[in-house]
Amino acid sequence: MNAVGQEPKASRTQTALRGALLALLEEKPFEQVTVRDITARANVGYATFFRRYPDKEALLHDVAAREIGQLLAMTLPILFTVDSRASTQALCAYLWEHRKLWSALLTGGAAATLKHEFVRLAQEQAAMSRRQHAWLPGDLGVVFSVSATVEILAWWLSQAEPPSVVEMAEILDRLVVTPSLATKPPV
Amino acid sequence: MNAVGQEPKASRTQTALRGALLALLEEKPFEQVTVRDITARANVGYATFFRRYPDKEALLHDVAAREIGQLLAMTLPILFTVDSRASTQALCAYLWEHRKLWSALLTGGAAATLKHEFVRLAQEQAAMSRRQHAWLPGDLGVVFSVSATVEILAWWLSQAEPPSVVEMAEILDRLVVTPSLATKPPV
Amino acid sequence: MNAVGQEPKASRTQTALRGALLALLEEKPFEQVTVRDITARANVGYATFFRRYPDKEALLHDVAAREIGQLLAMTLPILFTVDSRASTQALCAYLWEHRKLWSALLTGGAAATLKHEFVRLAQEQAAMSRRQHAWLPGDLGVVFSVSATVEILAWWLSQAEPPSVVEMAEILDRLVVTPSLATKPPV
Amino acid sequence: MNAVGQEPKASRTQTALRGALLALLEEKPFEQVTVRDITARANVGYATFFRRYPDKEALLHDVAAREIGQLLAMTLPILFTVDSRASTQALCAYLWEHRKLWSALLTGGAAATLKHEFVRLAQEQAAMSRRQHAWLPGDLGVVFSVSATVEILAWWLSQAEPPSVVEMAEILDRLVVTPSLATKPPV
DNA sequence: CTCTAATCGAGACGGTACGTCGCGTCTTACG
DNA sequence: CGTAAGACGCGACGTACCGTCTCGATTAGAG
Numbered sequence: 001m002n003a004v005g006q007e008p009k010a011s012r013t014q015t016a017l018r019g020a021l022l023a024l025l026e027e028k029p030f031e032q033v034t035v036r037d038i039t040a041r042a043n044v045g046y047a048t049f050f051r052r053y054p055d056k057e058a059l060l061h062d063v064a065a066r067e068i069g070q071l072l073a074m075t076l077p078i079l080f081t082v083d084s085r086a087s088t089q090a091l092c093a094y095l096w097e098h099r100k101l102w103s104a105l106l107t108g109g110a111a112a113t114l115k116h117e118f119v120r121l122a123q124e125q126a127a128m129s130r131r132q133h134a135w136l137p138g139d140l141g142v143v144f145s146v147s148a149t150v151e152i153l154a155w156w157l158s159q160a161e162p163p164s165v166v167e168m169a170e171i172l173d174r175l176v177v178t179p180s181l182a183t184k185p186p187v
Numbered sequence: 188m189n190a191v192g193q194e195p196k197a198s199r200t201q202t203a204l205r206g207a208l209l210a211l212l213e214e215k216p217f218e219q220v221t222v223r224d225i226t227a228r229a230n231v232g233y234a235t236f237f238r239r240y241p242d243k244e245a246l247l248h249d250v251a252a253r254e255i256g257q258l259l260a261m262t263l264p265i266l267f268t269v270d271s272r273a274s275t276q277a278l279c280a281y282l283w284e285h286r287k288l289w290s291a292l293l294t295g296g297a298a299a300t301l302k303h304e305f306v307r308l309a310q311e312q313a314a315m316s317r318r319q320h321a322w323l324p325g326d327l328g329v330v331f332s333v334s335a336t337v338e339i340l341a342w343w344l345s346q347a348e349p350p351s352v353v354e355m356a357e358i359l360d361r362l363v364v365t366p367s368l369a370t371k372p373p374v
Numbered sequence: 375m376n377a378v379g380q381e382p383k384a385s386r387t388q389t390a391l392r393g394a395l396l397a398l399l400e401e402k403p404f405e406q407v408t409v410r411d412i413t414a415r416a417n418v419g420y421a422t423f424f425r426r427y428p429d430k431e432a433l434l435h436d437v438a439a440r441e442i443g444q445l446l447a448m449t450l451p452i453l454f455t456v457d458s459r460a461s462t463q464a465l466c467a468y469l470w471e472h473r474k475l476w477s478a479l480l481t482g483g484a485a486a487t488l489k490h491e492f493v494r495l496a497q498e499q500a501a502m503s504r505r506q507h508a509w510l511p512g513d514l515g516v517v518f519s520v521s522a523t524v525e526i527l528a529w530w531l532s533q534a535e536p537p538s539v540v541e542m543a544e545i546l547d548r549l550v551v552t553p554s555l556a557t558k559p560p561v
Numbered sequence: 562m563n564a565v566g567q568e569p570k571a572s573r574t575q576t577a578l579r580g581a582l583l584a585l586l587e588e589k590p591f592e593q594v595t596v597r598d599i600t601a602r603a604n605v606g607y608a609t610f611f612r613r614y615p616d617k618e619a620l621l622h623d624v625a626a627r628e629i630g631q632l633l634a635m636t637l638p639i640l641f642t643v644d645s646r647a648s649t650q651a652l653c654a655y656l657w658e659h660r661k662l663w664s665a666l667l668t669g670g671a672a673a674t675l676k677h678e679f680v681r682l683a684q685e686q687a688a689m690s691r692r693q694h695a696w697l698p699g700d701l702g703v704v705f706s707v708s709a710t711v712e713i714l715a716w717w718l719s720q721a722e723p724p725s726v727v728e729m730a731e732i733l734d735r736l737v738v739t740p741s742l743a744t745k746p747p748v
Numbered sequence: 749c750t751c752t753a754a755t756c757g758a759g760a761c762g763g764t765a766c767g768t769c770g771c772g773t774c775t776t777a778c779g
Numbered sequence: 780c781g782t783a784a785g786a787c788g789c790g791a792c793g794t795a796c797c798g799t800c801t802c803g804a805t806t807a808g809a810g
Contacts, residue, residue, distance in 0.1 A: 013761080034791065045762035050793065112299060135357060137350065140342050144362055147338035148331060155330050163324070171323060175331055179366045200782095221770060232783040237772060387756090408796065419757040424798060486673060510732060511724065517716050518709060518736055525708035529701050537698065545697060549705055553740045574787080595765065606788040611767060 014052055016042035018063050026100055029108030030060065060110060064117040067105065071095075072121055084177045089169040095153055096165055106154035119146050141180050148176045201239050203229035205250050213287055216295030217247065247297060251304040254292065258282075259308055271364045276356040282340055283352055293341035306333045328367050335363045388426055390416035392437050400474055403482030404434065434484060438491040441479065445469075446495055458551045463543040469527055470539055480528035493520050507557060515554050522550045575613055577603035579624050587661055590669030591621065621671060625678040628666065632656075633682055645738045650730040656714055657726055667715035680707050694744060702741050709737045 020041035024033045035056055039046045053059045071094065095102050105114050122142045133141070152172060156162050163171070207228035211220045222243055226233045240246045258281065282289050292301050309329045320328070339359060343349050350358070394415035398407045409430055413420045427433045445468065469476050479488050496516045507515070526546060530536050537545070581602035585594045596617055600607045614620045632655065656663050666675050683703045693699055713733060717723050724732070 035793090036791080039762095047763075047794080047796095048761055051760075054793090056792095112296075135354070135361070140339065140358070143342050144335060144339055148335045151334035151338075152327065152331055155327050167322070171327070174322070174369065175366050179362050182361065222772085223770080233785070234773085235782065238782090241772090243771085409798085410796080413757095417757095420759070421799080422756065425755085428798090430797090483673075486670075509728070509735070514713065514716050514732070518713055521712035522705060522709045525712075526701065526705055529704050541696075545701070548696070548743065549740050553736050556735065596767090597765080606786095606790095608768080608789075609787055612786070615767090617766095 013042075013044055013048060014062075016044055017049065017052060017059055018066070020044075021059055021063050022067075022101065022104075025104040025108075025110060029110070030113075031109040057113065060113050061117060064105070064110070064114050065121070067101070068114070068118055068121055072118075072125065084181075085169060085173055088172040088177060089165060092153075092156075092165045092168045092172065095157070099157055102153070103157040106150060107158060111150075111154065115147060115150050118150060119143055122146050136180070145176055145180050152176070200229075200231055200235060201249075203231055204236065204239060204246055205253070207231075208246055208250055209288065209291075212291040212295075212297060216297070217300075218296035244300065247300050248304060251292070251297075251301050252308070254288070255301070255305055255308055259305075259312070271368075272356060272360055275359045275364065276352060279340075279343075279352045279355045279359065282344070286344060289340070290344040293337060294345060298337075298341065302334060302337050305337060306330055309333050323367070332363055332367050339363070387416075387418055387422060388436075390418055391423065391426060391433055392440070394418075395433055395437055396475065396478075399478040399482075399484060403484070404487075405483040431487065434487050435491060438479070438484070438488050439495070441475070442488070442492055442495055446492075446499070458555075459543060459547055462546045462551065463539060466527075466530075466539045466542045466546065469531070473531060476527070477531040480524060481532060485524075485528065489521060489524050492524060493517055496520050510554070519550055519554050526550070574603075574605055574609060575623075577605055578610065578613060578620055579627070581605075582620055582624050583662065583665075586665040586669075586671060590671070591674075592670035618674065621674050622678060625666070625671070625675050626682070628662070629675070629679055629682055633679075633686065645742075646730060646734055649733045649738060650726060653714075653717075653726045653729045653733065656718070660718055663714070664718040667711060668719060672711075672715065676708060676711050679711060680704055683707050697741070706737055706741050713737070 017038060020038045021033065023041060024037055033056070035049050036046060038056070038059070039049050049059075053062065071091075104110070119142060122145070123139060126138065126142050149172060152168075152175065156168055162168075204225060207225045208220065211224055211228060220243070222236055223233060225243075225246070226236050236246075240249065258278070291297070306329060309332070310326060313325065313329050336359060339355075339362065343355050349355075391412060394412045395407065398411055398415060407430070409423055410420060412430075412433070413423050423433075427436065445465075478484070493516060496519070497513060500512065500516050523546060526542075526549065530542050536542075578599060581599045582594065585598055585602060594617070596610050597607060599617075599620070600610050610620075614623065632652075665671070680703060683706070684700060687699065687703050694702070710733060713729075713736065717729050723729075
């Protein structure tokens with residue numbers, strides 16, 4: 001029976017903060033985004049920020065986790081699917097659609113946090129359906145896959161004349177997916 | 188050629204600053220190292236710092252370039268050598284020797300700069316002896332190789348029970364070298 | 375007339391707030407007492423405070439007026455009594471009994487408000503039975519008497535080895551009462 | 562050889578801060594003066610304030626001590642002079658000249674600090690030339706004299722139609738000087 | 749005895765000032 | 780001269796408290 005805000009106020013604040021950060025990240029790199037910027041954009045009191053998050057970093061973590069959450073549904077299956085090429089294409093297509101946002105997330109000061117969060121979530125997922133290789137420690141596999149993928153995609157999104165989705169999917173497949181799945185040296 | 192200790196004073200200051208930064212990086216992450224820390228450790232006036240470097244970042248770049256310089260002589264040939272396995276082993280062995288330093292460089296806030304500098308230098312090198320693949324844009328190849336290598340090595344140095352040099356060399360070879368050299372899909 | 379504990383709830387809240395402030399004033403100076411302290415101590419909701427008083431100051435005024443009310447019955451007659459010495463002794467004795475409370479009231483940030491309220495009430499009283507001296511404007515007389523008295527008593531209550539009630543009465547008499555009553559220069 | 566500022570910069574900052582506070586005190590009560598107000602008025606960086614003074618209060622203390630310093634040369638001799646009336650007149654005259662400043666100092670939130678500083682300085686002075694009365698502890702004498710004087714003068718400066726300097730001098734003399742000097746009860 | 753309205757607790761919120769910290773510039777004094 | 784020492788302007792940070800507000804639970808009085 002929430003006629004006005006349709007949502008408990010407390011969480012509206014958080015939503016506003018996350019939205020503000022996302023908006024600002026498309027304007028300038030994370031390190032240059034000030035807490036005041038965020039609260040101003042979110043129409044929220046400065047001090048209120050610290051009631052929700054201890055840090056600017058903490059908000060970024062939250063934002064990252066959520067954005068990655070959506071992406072991860074497409075990213076992780078890649079490594080365990082029969083048709084890996086289809087998966088990488090889906091991933092690239094998704095990224096391309098949200099090009100601007102992800103460009104911001106994977107570039108500048110936010111990238112490190114993003115990647116870290118990415119790895120963390122990927123580790124969790126991987127813990128369940130683990131395919132162990134003798135030569136490749138499980139978590140290194142995850143670290144490599146995620147890092148390389150992120151790096152490749154970051155490169156992609158920052159190009160003036162970027163390759164097509166299909167081309168990137170092939171590159172991803174050959175540079176990341178195939179190597180991490182290989183069970184024995186390719187001679 | 189100056190005798191030891193008699194090199195021009197200006198460069199002695201720079202040496203001291205670089206040394207101080209390296210020492211501090213082994214104590215705390217780069218973002219937490221302040222210019223005052225550095226100058227204090229280097230026994231150099233605070234203002235003097237800014238006569239040598241515009242920035243804390245600039246010093247890091249300098250330090251990074253030098254440390255990488257040594258490493259790069261071993262890293263780059265890997266991709267263009269006949270016996271890649273030997274090269275990766277050499278790389279890992281070198282890193283292992285200077286484990287503490289590189290652990291600091293590849294972890295924390297310095298990592299981004301380090302990797303960036305790494306890529307920059309690698310691009311330069313690669314510009315000369317370019318092996319173009321149709322499916323892999325040249326600079327993406329470099330970005331991927333370097334990033335993945337750095338990430339894998341960073342993982343290695345941060346492990347409690349790290350794999351041996353030989354094992355890491357094999358991993359590197361299979362995850363990074365082989366894929367970037369492949370000319371056609373591995374079927 | 376309500377039995378104890380059955381008085382109207384609204385005024386029970388006020389009583390609790392006044393009590394809480396008095397208690398807190400014995401622990402720390404007024405400026406360091408926060409509204410949250412008070413409401414917590416009074417077992418009253420934070421917002422409720424502002425339903426009763428516009429201000430922290432307003433509560434202090436209320437508290438002050440009441441405490442002074444009791445005291446004033448003894449303070450004011452001093453100046454208009456035949457046996458002033460007896461009156462000053464009564465005043466000092468009363469203060470001594472409630473030493474701890476008045477020590478808190480007359481020291482620290484509350485003192486100014488206290489004195490102000492004191493003067494205000496004294497002015498009211500004095501307006502009725504005014505003895506005008508040519509050389510001493512009426513309200514200055516009040517200001518002087520009250521301020522000096524307060525100051526002297528504050529000094530007394532803060533001493534490690536305070537003079538006796540009788541001694542203080544004499545001092546008060548000679549420093550405050552006699553001079554303000556004098557009608558002509560004492561030669 | 563200070564061509565420009567004619568004064569070491571460090572002390573110029575302090576001077577500017579003191580000046581700014583004095584100026585602001587004539588515009589609004591001390592509690593409403595913000596550190597930012599002060600630094601803005603003094604053309605000084607905000608943080609610089611805290612390099613000089615730990616507190617807004619500390620600056621007030623400094624200002625107070627200096628202003629009182631000048632005044633005290635006239636205030637203290639009053640009690641130990643043969644011709645006390647001349648001294649009180651000098652005091653009142655001085656105050657009247659700097660009416661606006663002292664009005665600000667003796668009114669509002671600054672008053673407490675002012676009086677405290679006043680007493681402190683007076684105690685120091687009094688420690689040297691102590692005339693002990695049996696009935697009046699030395700420091701109470703000082704506290705009373707100073708407090709009463711301050712209070713009387715504060716009243717004076719806040720009047721719409723203030724008495725003349727001569728009248729105030731007489732009042733001061735009869736209310737403060739004579740009583741504190743008396744050696745035996747005036748019968 | 750119920751139902752509506754006032755009142756309360758709890759505490760989130762916008763806002764203002766605080767005091768701290770680090771950067772990069774600038775001044776001063778010294779060797 | 781050039782350097783050490785460090786003051787300074789700047790601007791973000793995170794904290795504290797204020798006074799306003801919303802919200803749900805409690806309670807009182809009207810029906």
